[in-house]
Amino acid sequence: MYGVNEGVAEDLRSGRFGAGFSGAEMLENSAAQRADSPDGAGTIGNIQAANPYMVASGVNVHYGDNHAIRNVSLEIGKNEVIALIGPSGCGKTTFLRCLNRMNDTIESARVTGEITLDGHEIHDKSLDVVALRARVGMVFQKPNPFPKSIYDNVAYGPRIHGLASTRAELDEIVHGSLQRAGLWEEVKNRLHEPGTGLSGGQQQRLCIARTIAVSPEVILMDEPCSALDPIATARIEDLIDELRRNYAIVIVTHSMQQAARVSQRTAYFHLGDLVEVDATNKVFSNPGHRLTEDYITGRFG
Amino acid sequence: MSNGGQNPTARQIMERGLARRYRKERHFRALGITASCIGLIFLVLFFASIVSGGHSAFSQTYIALDISFDAQKISGGDTSPEALATGDYAGLVKSSLYTLFPDVKGRSDKRKLNRLISVGAEYQLQDKVMANPGLIGTEAQVWVPAAANVDMLVKGNIDRELDERSRPLGDKEIAWIDQLEQQGLLDRQFNTALFTNGDSRDPELAGIRGALMGSFYMLLVTIALAFPIGVAAAIYLEEFAPKNRWTDLIEVNINNLAAVPSIVFGLLGLAVFINFVGLPRSAPLVGGLVLALMTLPVIIIAARASIKAVPPSIREAALGVGASQMQTVFHHVLPLALPGIMTGTIIGMARALGESAPLLMIGMVAFVVDIPQSAMDPASALPVQIFLWADSPERAFVERTSAAILVLLGFLLMMNLAAVLLRRRFERKW
Numbered sequence A: 001m002y003g004v005n006e007g008v009a010e011d012l013r014s015g016r017f018g019a020g021f022s023g024a025e026m027l028e029n030s031a032a033q034r035a036d037s038p039d040g041a042g043t044i045g046n047i048q049a050a051n052p053y054m055v056a057s058g059v060n061v062h063y064g065d066n067h068a069i070r071n072v073s074l075e076i077g078k079n080e081v082i083a084l085i086g087p088s089g090c091g092k093t094t095f096l097r098c099l100n101r102m103n104d105t106i107e108s109a110r111v112t113g114e115i116t117l118d119g120h121e122i123h124d125k126s127l128d129v130v131a132l133r134a135r136v137g138m139v140f141q142k143p144n145p146f147p148k149s150i151y152d153n154v155a156y157g158p159r160i161h162g163l164a165s166t167r168a169e170l171d172e173i174v175h176g177s178l179q180r181a182g183l184w185e186e187v188k189n190r191l192h193e194p195g196t197g198l199s200g201g202q203q204q205r206l207c208i209a210r211t212i213a214v215s216p217e218v219i220l221m222d223e224p225c226s227a228l229d230p231i232a233t234a235r236i237e238d239l240i241d242e243l244r245r246n247y248a249i250v251i252v253t254h255s256m257q258q259a260a261r262v263s264q265r266t267a268y269f270h271l272g273d274l275v276e277v278d279a280t281n282k283v284f285s286n287p288g289h290r291l292t293e294d295y296i297t298g299r300f301g
Numbered sequence B: 001m002s003n004g005g006q007n008p009t010a011r012q013i014m015e016r017g018l019a020r021r022y023r024k025e026r027h028f029r030a031l032g033i034t035a036s037c038i039g040l041i042f043l044v045l046f047f048a049s050i051v052s053g054g055h056s057a058f059s060q061t062y063i064a065l066d067i068s069f070d071a072q073k074i075s076g077g078d079t080s081p082e083a084l085a086t087g088d089y090a091g092l093v094k095s096s097l098y099t100l101f102p103d104v105k106g107r108s109d110k111r112k113l114n115r116l117i118s119v120g121a122e123y124q125l126q127d128k129v130m131a132n133p134g135l136i137g138t139e140a141q142v143w144v145p146a147a148a149n150v151d152m153l154v155k156g157n158i159d160r161e162l163d164e165r166s167r168p169l170g171d172k173e174i175a176w177i178d179q180l181e182q183q184g185l186l187d188r189q190f191n192t193a194l195f196t197n198g199d200s201r202d203p204e205l206a207g208i209r210g211a212l213m214g215s216f217y218m219l220l221v222t223i224a225l226a227f228p229i230g231v232a233a234a235i236y237l238e239e240f241a242p243k244n245r246w247t248d249l250i251e252v253n254i255n256n257l258a259a260v261p262s263i264v265f266g267l268l269g270l271a272v273f274i275n276f277v278g279l280p281r282s283a284p285l286v287g288g289l290v291l292a293l294m295t296l297p298v299i300i301i302a303a304r305a306s307i308k309a310v311p312p313s314i315r316e317a318a319l320g321v322g323a324s325q326m327q328t329v330f331h332h333v334l335p336l337a338l339p340g341i342m343t344g345t346i347i348g349m350a351r352a353l354g355e356s357a358p359l360l361m362i363g364m365v366a367f368v369v370d371i372p373q374s375a376m377d378p379a380s381a382l383p384v385q386i387f388l389w390a391d392s393p394e395r396a397f398v399e400r401t402s403a404a405i406l407v408l409l410g411f412l413l414m415m416n417l418a419a420v421l422l423r424r425r426f427e428r429k430w
């Protein structure tokens, strides 16, 4: 059965399927066998978003011989938050990094399949990777502030993209971003101290501020609250909710409660497979797959 | 298993092993301390021998002479600058000496007397007059350098007890010197000539200025070439080059190049820069080119290591907000790697400064009196100067050799200190 899906992926790569191909068709193809096959590449539920902005179809990622993402198709919608959940090492980060081509930087990584942003293939020459990363911002799993001042951390993106023409405008962007990331009150008197001198949770919010400072269209957040206390977490969740009005958001989280709170759709990954995607309340109240159910009820993972 | 009395418990086994582990640690520490002590002893011995041999070269014996600047004697009465430039100043020194020692008669004794004064004295007087023609017709006391043998006697390097025939100064000369000393006309002063003069056949006039300038121009050429090229190569190889068989090959070659004996670089310089390109022999430019080739792999390796040490998360952060590869490198990676790169560069430069073998190949071992004014003038370099002086038979050159070594060590120490300070100052801060 796996071989069959490989074939599908092959067809996708060679462009035998038209643009109209979606995971839903694939679903129908093999829905019968899939029910209890964790290594199958099919996905149950509904991969389609109401208002798709980024569309991944037939994405495979290999790290050398390690097949880390197996034939994943998923739509990411505007004005909604999609949560990626799954046990450690299942490929959430890897999938996220496909969306802004961050895997390009990893020597051994090989990404195949189609990913479009607003209808344009992101691997195309016509879409510059630098521009792509400005449009698809990312908050990394481990906080990684630049060893520069707090101000410069946030101002870096706007500076290189020329988003502010005056110092006052830049100040405004920095202020607004820190405010929205819930960090302003804590750092307003030490903007010119190094960002690396902040606590882990503060660094994480600094990285969030840095990402939203360039006003990306899609925001990828890799466990943005893993080092935050409940208050800061609530602040970030509010921010995510607010950002949703204009942007498409993908969030990786290990907290079921958080996924349930902030997301409209939830995708469950397992060993590189996208096992199930559906509306969040559907996934949590009535999971379609046994693996999903085991995971969200805490039986493993 | 309930025979707990028989079988030792885990804790007992562990405690027995503990003593052994501590013993091993003690032995290892003793070994380490011994090794450090041996190293330290050799270092101290080395410094002690060089300092004890070389410190006396920093002073030099001078003799005060009452000189009457008589135009008649210098140039037959002509006071034009041309005439003064070619005048007879040795005569001034001589007549001053004869008035000081009126009893000295006879040609051979007079010659002996004259030889107490360095030939540098007449040049010194000439320079004085040329700089200030108003001196003509006046009298003044001038401190002129004593000859090397006098200097050696004053410094106690000539044994007075020895038989007259087997020492370079006879009894008469020693008596004159003692007389000068009693009259307070003989004094040891700081040896400025050592730092302001070029090389000379006369030890009391020989200085390291020429060699220092040669080394300076050479290092200037070296750093101007090796630093930018080395850093650019390192950046390209680390950040931009695809990882394939070609870049592997280049990497292996660079590592091999760092291990090539320096004399081979000298041969290369001779064949390429002098014989093929036609650059002048003995020029610091060629020396700098050769040393740049030699230092390049060191800088590339150091720069690559410190670029590699910049955590990938910093690169990802920059790329993640949409910085281009180039911006990522120049805004983030390079500033963080720079202290390491500079440290590597300074250490490479220190190695280049101390290098003599390749310079022998390209003719920088020549006897150069004039102080080089540019990188194209013939010059020697500090280590080569040491090599040359070490070869000289005169006793006075022995102490100058040690003094030159001290100066070279001083520069090397300063460079290494700068490297350490740089490392301290920019301690990794993520």
Ligand SMILES: Nc1ncnc2c1ncn2[C@@H]1O[C@H](COP(=O)(O)OP(=O)(O)OP(=O)(O)O)[C@@H](O)[C@H]1O
Residues within 6 Å of the ligand: A063, A066, A068, A086, A087, A088, A089, A090, A091, A092, A093, A094, A095, A106, A108, A141
């Ligand atoms: N840079 C890499 N090189 C090689 N293999 C990698 C690399 N990054 C991830 N992998 C492999 O890919 C698989 C998926 O890893 P990924 O980081 O995407 O997991 P994850 O779902 O984000 O896990 P976690 O919840 O622990 O962050 C793992 O088997 C991992 O070992």
Ligand SMILES: [Mg+2]
Residues within 6 Å of the ligand: A092, A093, A094, A141, A222
């Ligand atoms: Mg992850």
